[in-house]
Amino acid sequence: LFYVSLCLEADARDWFYDNPRLCSTWSIFTQNLLKTFESSGKADISFNRLRHYEQSINQDVKKYYFDIMRLCKEANPLMDDTSKLQYLKDGLKPSLRFHVLLKNPQTTAEFLEYAQKIEELKAVDEEKDTQSSPSRHPSYSNSYYNINYHNNNSSEQHVAAITTQRQYRNSISKLSYQCYKCGANDHYIRDCPHFQERSH
Structure with a gap:
């Protein structure tokens, strides 16, 4: 293990000298090294993803909520609820964000509740629009038929x-x-x- 320090750089080498008891054997050394620096690197990656994470168009609220909460935990296990709530608001897709902000949720639990309700209401409205759209076509077709029938009838006369x-x-x-x-x-x-x- 003496030669290991020659292969380490910067923070890893300082850690090696500061924690000799964690480097008594090769297996213990590798476990502790990965545990220390992998977790730090993972936290940085999670934090970076968290800052730029946005809900996709087809992603439902529940999936978005748990993805943000997971990234918050990975970035900082001790992150407070207010910070988590802010990340949830920032990444929410525009079609829901305005309505959720009007509700002004004070906790992450309230955010999930309001966002899901708004999502459900929007889904119902879209379904109604889809069902009502075809009904408008027959009236147009009938009008077209009546006009043609009138014209044809006039021609025949x-x-x-x-x-x-x-x-x-x-x-x-x-x-x-x-x-x-x-x-x-x-x-x-x-x-x-x-x-x-x-x-x-």
């Missing part, structure tokens, strides 16, 4: 009127080419045999 007019004109043409004596359509009255017979 217009075509029918034109057809009737043509039929009427044709009937007039046919009637004009007709013998008024015998009613035949193949000659005029001047050529009618019956008219000629009576003339003689």
Whole structure:
């Protein structure tokens, strides 16, 4: 273990010289070394994550709450409730933050209670909006159908009127080419045999 100190630097080497009883054997030394410096490094990492942690869009309040509380414990096991509450408020997503701040929770427990209630209410509102949205489409479709039906019906009536007019004109043409004596359509009255017979 004497040569171990040559491999250590800065705080680790000072720790080695200040705690000889923790370095009596290799196994005890490695355990205590990892326990001391790993925990310190982990705390720094957790604290850094805590400062920048933000609730994701699809992350529910409960999951967010316990993630923050875990990081608080890792960063500082003795952290007070007020500091934890501040971290919870800072990282909350904007869609919930305003409503939670209006409630002004005084403890982390109150924060969780208020945030979950607001989350549930928002979920209900979104579900209602989703259910009501399709119902608006049929009315639009019906209006569209009625307009088209009216237009089509008007077109059909217009075509029918034109057809009737043509039929009427044709009937007039046919009637004009007709013998008024015998009613035949193949000659005029001047050529009618019956008219000629009576003339003689």
